[in-house]
Every structure is written in structure tokens, then in C-alpha cells.
Amino acid sequence: MNHSENYIAQLRQQFPILSKQINGHPLTYLDNAATTQKPLAVINALQQYYSGMNANVHRASHTLSSEATQAFESARHTVARYLNAASTREIIWTRGATESINLVAHSWGHKLKSGDEIILSTLEHHANIVPWQLLAKRTGAIIKVIPLLNNGDLDLTTFRNLLCDKTKLVAISHASNALGTINPVKKIIEASHSVGALVLVDGAQALPHFEVDLKSLDADFYVFSGHKVYAPTGIGVLYAKEALLEEMIPWQAGGEMISTVSFNNTTFNDIPFKFEAGTPNISGAIGLATALTWLSQQDRIQLEHQETTLLELAIEGCSTIKGWQRIGAPSETVSLLSFTLDGVHQQDIGLLLDQQGIAVRTGHHCAMPLMETLNLPGTTRASFAFYNTVQEVTRFVEALDQLRSTEDINIFQSASFQ
Ligand SMILES: Cc1ncc(COP(=O)(O)O)c(C=O)c1O
Incomplete structure (x- = not known):
């Protein structure tokens, strides 16, 4: 050897x-595009969490809860650093890429108006199609689709022709789960921004294969699932620019996402917590951070x-x-x-x-x-x-x-x- x-x-x-x-x-x-296997580092991190640290986060004043909270928030730091995000405020925990896209479709998408346009591509996974179709039904927005060239690349000339001042969002996969195509997302983002449209990148099939630098990419939203990147199932990430998150409305309501509640009025927590209702997947977040740390050591x-x-x-x-x-x-x-x-x-x-x-x-x-x-x-x-x-x-x-x-x-x- x-x-x-x-x-x-x-x-x-x-x-x-x-x-x-x-x-x-x-x-x-x-079948690694469906889900990846887990290294011992991740399996051990889950075992250690449940055998030595399990408690609910952000709530109690006892030591075990502080330890769990510290590990959970430190996992958010690891993800932010790994993606080169500007701050941990831009990292929202979700169940996976699907939930992240649905979150954006609700919390950002609600302000779309009839006639606004959303551009998708022929390559998209259902997770990056159906939430936009439901949004289009609710708001009257119109979906346009970038066609393919014969080799499975996107037809970028047609894409440029589809872009116009009505385009509010371009939602595009970084890599296709069906053909493997790596899309030129940086170019797509630059072109979309030039007409004032935002871009959501579905990175579910990209992160397992190469590093992503969000500052250089300048994506407005970037989503992925932990389980495809050597981490546990049931955990994923929505990255969004801080200014957008500040303007977006919560989509799920309950504990954690509030600041004060009375029967007359409720005020919401700061970002990122505003988008994290209920007890989060604490062990999953720690497992995801462990997987990314493990990967960056290779x-x-x-x-x-x-x-x-x-x-x-x-x-x-x-x-x-x-x-x-x-x-x-x-x-x-x-x-x-x-x-x-x-x-x-x-x-x-x-x-x-x-x-x-x-x-x-x-x-x-x-x-x-x-x-x-x-x-x-x-x-x-x-x-x-x-x-x-x-x-x-x-x-x-x-x-x-x-x-x-x-x-x-x-x-x-x-x-x-x-
Ligand atoms: C490109 C792409 N986007 C989104 C998803 C949805 O991921 P999840 O089911 O983990 O939410 C997948 C899963 O196969 C995918 O390949």
C-alpha cells in the first residue's frame, strides 16, 4: 500500500x-448520497453526551444544564467557523435541509406578492421544489425553471434571460443528488444579486464533498443536513444573513423562541433562538459539530x-x-x-x-x-x-x-x- x-x-x-x-x-x-456512515468520533460523542451531560439547554440554573448548554452553543460556533459565517447568530438548528427550506419559505416567503418570481432549476430535489410551490399557491408568486443542457449542466444563458426585476428568489442546489452536477453557484449568486434577487443554496450534496466558504460565496441562505455529512440524522442547519433573519417572522412557536409571553402580547427572542421553538436536538448538534471537526482534521x-x-x-x-x-x-x-x-x-x-x-x-x-x-x-x-x-x-x-x-x-x- x-x-x-x-x-x-x-x-x-x-x-x-x-x-x-x-x-x-x-x-x-x-448509497452515500442518501446518507453517510458515521465515524467513531461521532458515535462516541453521542454516547458521551448521554452518559455524562444530558440535560435540557438554556433553562435550568443547575450545573448539568450549563454544561449541556455550553456544549450545544459551542457546537453552533463550530458550524459557524466551519462555514466561515459572520456570526453564530446566523446559524439556526433545524431537522435537516428540508426543514431549513420550509423555514425560509414560511418566515421569509410570506411577504411575496402576486406576480413575484421564484427561479428553481430542473435538477432540484423535491425538498427544494414543493415548499416553493406551496408558497406560490399562498401568495400568487410564479415559479420559473432553469432548463438543462444535454450533459446535465444548467443552461446558464436561459437562466440569465429568466432573471428580471420580478425575481425575488433563486433557490438552487449546490450539487445535484440525481446527476452529481456541481452548479456554478457563485456566478448564479452574482447574477441574481445584480437584479436584487436573494439566493438560497441547497448544500445537502455539496458539504459532504468539499469545503464551503459562505463569506466568499455570498449566499443569502444556505441549507444542509447533518446525516449526509457524517453526522447523526435529525439535525441540520439553516444559515441566513443576519439582516434577513432580523426581518423574518418566526414560523414555529413555543418555548425558547420567546422573550416574554402574556395573554395580551408575546415578544420574541433574539436570533437565532427566535427560529428554534421547543427543546432542540442537543445531541444531534453536538454530533454534527463533532463530524465537522473530524472532517476538518482530515x-x-x-x-x-x-x-x-x-x-x-x-x-x-x-x-x-x-x-x-x-x-x-x-x-x-x-x-x-x-x-x-x-x-x-x-x-x-x-x-x-x-x-x-x-x-x-x-x-x-x-x-x-x-x-x-x-x-x-x-x-x-x-x-x-x-x-x-x-x-x-x-x-x-x-x-x-x-x-x-x-x-x-x-x-x-x-x-x-x-
Ligand atoms: C439535494 C438535496 N436536497 C435536499 C435533500 C433533503 O434532505 P433531508 O431529507 O435530509 O432533509 C436531499 C436529500 O436527499 C438532497 O439530496
């Missing part, structure tokens, strides 16, 4: 689940290199399989491969690979408008993380190839029996 293989092998050992057997085979986990260039290598190997290997077709070939992509296999239904591919311990995702990937545009019912998606290995990619390609041959025999047999 060379130095870099050694490094990756040593990182992989920190993910206990990866040594599991599935259906009598070693688990080959290629050699990110090596991690990215490993992911790119795996993707290239997978494309090269699959290209020789009869009837295999890659869906989209974006000019910039995260390590994710969407494909079809002529004559084999994606669900069968998923089931047959699972029999060999290989986990992939099949279906519409919560991107039905994209599938409609591509005229496909769905695809099979293999998504790689740095802890995947060359051997796993080889196993995946061989299993797919074998499946193709078996399918050929089945097709031949059923034809010959007729």
Missing part, C-alpha cells in the same frame, strides 16, 4: 459499520482525490458493460454515478446487487421533474464516499456485469420458450 492508500484504509477503520456482512457478503455501501485534498478516483474507475469499468448508459456527464460533478442498463428495471438492479451486499439507490431520487425531463422512470445511483475502496468499485462493476449476463440469459430463455 502506498501512503495515500494507507491513509484512506486507516480512515475507513474509523467507520465500524463498514465491516458488516450483508447477505453473506461484505457490505459495499454505495486531509481534504486526499479525500476528494479518493472520491474522484473511485468515480473515474466506476465510469471506466461500467462503460464496457453492454447496454450500460450513464445519465448526465456534467462538466463538474461530485462522486455520484446515475445510470440505466438496457432491458433491466432499476429496481431489479438494486435487488440483485443487494443480494451481493452492494447498496445502491434506485428510483426517481426525489427528483421527479428531472426524471420527466430525461424521459426516464428512474435510474440506479451509485454514490461514493472517501471511505469506499477500489476493490468495492471493482466488486460493483463485476456484479453489474454478471447481472447483465444473467439478464441476457433470462431474456434469451423467455424468448425461446414462447
